[in-house]
Amino acid sequence: MHNWTRREVLALASALSLPAVAGCLGGLRTAPGATPGLLVSNLPRETNPDVSAGALREQVRANTDFALDLHRARVAAEPADNLFISPLSISLAMAMVWAGAKGETEAQIAETLHYAGEQADLHATFNALDLALEPSADAEKDAFRLDLVNAIWGQESYPFDDAFLDTLAVNYGAGLRTLDFVADPETSRETINDWVADQTEDRIEDLMPEGSITELTRLVATNAVYFKATWEHTFPKDATADTTFTALDGAETTVPMMRHEESFPYAEVDGTQILELPYVGDEASMVVVLPPEGEFTDFEAALDADRFHGLVDALEPREGTVRLPKFTFGSKVGLNKTLKELGMPDAFDHDLADFSGMVEPGTEERLAITDVVHQSFVAVDESGTEATAATGVVVGDESAPMDPFTFAANRPFLFAIRHRETGSVVFLGRVVDAAAAQ
Structure with missing residues (x-):
């Protein structure tokens, strides 16, 4: 876009x-x-x-x-x-x-x-x-x-x-x-x-x-x-670079990957990384969920409301590096x-x-x-x-260590656009093939 x-x-x-x-x-x-x-x-x-x-x-x-x-x-x-x-x-x-x-x-x-x-x-x-x-x-x-x-x-x-x-x-x-x-x-x-x-x-x-x-x-x-x-913290355009994305079927493709170093709400629970990207005004945000490598299909099949909201509740402000593909x-x-x-x-x-x-x-x-x-x-x-x-x-008719984190969405991930005060999920999606979303 x-x-x-x-x-x-x-x-x-x-x-x-x-x-x-x-x-x-x-x-x-x-x-x-x-x-x-x-x-x-x-x-x-x-x-x-x-x-x-x-x-x-x-x-x-x-x-x-x-x-x-x-x-x-x-x-x-x-x-x-x-x-x-x-x-x-x-x-x-x-x-x-x-x-x-x-x-x-x-x-x-x-x-x-x-x-x-x-x-x-x-x-x-x-x-x-x-x-x-x-x-x-x-x-x-x-x-x-x-x-x-x-x-x-x-x-x-x-x-x-x-x-x-x-x-x-x-x-x-x-x-x-x-x-x-x-x-x-x-x-x-x-x-x-x-x-x-x-x-x-x-x-x-x-x-x-x-x-x-x-x-x-x-x-x-x-x-x-x-x-x-x-975005509350817009990604620097000059930091976007072509990076390898591994699709759900294992195919590797090159896609434009955005990059930002900033403080974001972040958590890691049982190997799953959760990142929140707030929009201006803090009234809405995008939550990105990155299961462990090789476990996306099983994680997605088992995800329910209690687990999703539990992941969101685990978020805490953390300094870190975020890499997220552009997609459309x-x-x-x-x-x-x-x-x-x-x-x-x-x-x-x-x-x-x-x-x-x-x-x-x-x-x-x-x-x-x-x-x-x-x-x-x-x-x-x-x-x-x-x-x-x-x-x-x-x-x-569970709490993560406070060291800087690295969140690299270079493999399949889920994302939700939500209203922060009520927790209401307005949109829900998955990116399993970033090359097909360019």
Whole structure:
């Protein structure tokens, strides 16, 4: 990443759309065009939710468990690839849809996503987390920015349940923007994609792929995360030099390796090195985990939330030398199969899915998830970090010695971008082939 984009951002968007399976549309207006209107709940967003610090910590740990579950599933599908996801975006977008789930569908989603607590408590906790992630008033906006925005898109004149809309308004600040999926699904898709592109500074221009929105679509839930960060200690550009990186398969390649001598939070636990690279303002950081040589695969497979947070807790300021490759890569992956295998198959089954909490009682249509897509991008250089990601879900029918350390990420490593105060993992990734990430 030689130059920042227009706003040097780390951006993320998530979307879930819900089409109908069967039933009568009743009085839906089907005039051509898909100009969005806005159906607003009478309730304002709760800006001071009654959530204890303990409940927030519990959900952050639970979110990390989901992040690592999803990461392992992706590794199983793509064992030789560099990977990057935003579990927080997926969790937030799914939580908005979970607000309308009932019965076994509700239970499976909660277990798969590791939602801690009942519906009302969970939504309030996510609201508190969202608000806690807002940058402080004195944050240097040119060097650090983190925004989370939610939006709900629904079929105009559709009988959405008032309680469902109230939940989204109070906890996610999301009013329902009406579109006419029935008459013009393609224009509706373009409208949603334009909104996502705007929230992500055009880094994600086609979140919802062609064919993902149809005349059966009834609701799309979207979440965008916008992040910009400069290292607290930028790497000297003249210290970057070509260095050998040994990939997961043992292949050796030459990649540009950044170098810095500075005091960083650092720890070594059972041979695993952990390094924290703070961004300006100390509100967020990148944690880099370097398992012992030859042990990456076993370490990655066994990593859970308790161990991850334990590694972070072991960090202490230390003088040392850091070597980290510059890298840039992205991916787009469908998550239907993964989420089913992780424990929520009913949500995708038109005969079993129960999202009746989204609609008024007596509505005959059944809703089910039809597609989940996640797209991501990350770039790391001497100045800082830039990344973007998007998720679309379609629903329808021990202490180290104090000597100077050396941290040389010249072999496979894991990394997480996290909010320091809450410990929330916003992004999670692995670099197992640095040459493929140039």
